[in-house]
Amino acid sequence: GAVVSQHPSWVICKSGTSVKIECRSLDFQATTMFWYRQFPKQSLMLMATSNEGSKATYEQGVEKDKFLINHASLTLSTLTVTSAHPEDSSFYICSARQAGGQETQYFGPGTRLLVL
Amino acid sequence: RKEVEQDPGPFNVPEGATVAFNCTYSNSASQSFFWYRQDCRKEPKLLMSVYSSGNEDGRFTAQLNRASQYISLLIRDSKLSDSATYLCVVNGGSGGSNYKLTFGKGTLLTVNP
Numbered sequence: 587g588a589v590v591s592q593h594p595s596w597v598i599c600k601s602g603t604s605v606k607i608e609c610r611s612l613d614f615q616a617t618t619m620f621w622y623r624q625f626p627k628q629s630l631m632l633m634a635t636s637n638e639g640s641k642a643t644y645e646q647g648v649e650k651d652k653f654l655i656n657h658a659s660l661t662l663s664t665l666t667v668t669s670a671h672p673e674d675s676s677f678y679i680c681s682a683r684q685a686g687g688q689e690t691q692y693f694g695p696g697t698r699l700l701v702l
Numbered sequence: 703r704k705e706v707e708q709d710p711g712p713f714n715v716p717e718g719a720t721v722a723f724n725c726t727y728s729n730s731a732s733q734s735f736f737w738y739r740q741d742c743r744k745e746p747k748l749l750m751s752v753y754s755s756g757n758e759d760g761r762f763t764a765q766l767n768r769a770s771q772y773i774s775l776l777i778r779d780s781k782l783s784d785s786a787t788y789l790c791v792v793n794g795g796s797g798g799s800n801y802k803l804t805f806g807k808g809t810l811l812t813v814n815p
Binding site: 618620622627628629630631632635677679681683690691693694695696698 | 706743744745746747748789801802803804805806807808
């Protein structure tokens with residue numbers, strides 16, 4: 587149980603295009619999903635917290651107009667990297683917290699983005 | 703001071719060795735503590751939670767010292783499959799949210815045959 591999927595698993599795009607990444611909780615309802623970014627040899631950095639039905643909360647330094655988050659249902663959150671640039675190339679990982687107050691976060695397998 | 707700081711590593715040990723990872727955290731209000739492992743190019747996976755009384759799971763022992771804001775992980779009789787990056791993770795970021803996890807940079811462990 588508690589499986590989180592991400593799609594796509596990797597994407598290569600040209601500079602200036604927008605990329606949408608989906609995060610789904612497959613067998614549980616997730617009231618909260620988290621989006622992280624990890625650069626090579628760096629730690630995971632939280633970008634934003636996504637709550638179903640409300641606006642996402644962004645961490646300091648993360649541009650909300652560049653990283654659009656939509657959490658339309660209890661099983662799906664999407665992250666859109668708008669007008670991607672090479673410096674946005676990174677490993678994007680989502681996690682989901684199960685509804686009901688459990689603290690454990692379940693991580694998706696990640697999406698590797700390369701912007702040329 | 704970084705919120706979660708770990709040994710920079712990397713650690714290279716022979717099979718069967720005992721290896722210890724150290725971690726300190728800056729937010730004294732943090733409530734929960736974890737060790738995750740991350741394999742190359744994969745997502746982090748929960749290894750174990752860390753409790754105040756210390757806890758053990760097979761070859762893995764975790765300790766927490768709240769007074770000194772220090773967490774440790776000990777791996778005994780290391781296996782080749784233990785090779786991974788070990789991440790110290792603390793809940794409650796700078797904003798005090800109960801569910802925000804803050805990750806250390808990780809310590810790479812390579813167990814050699």
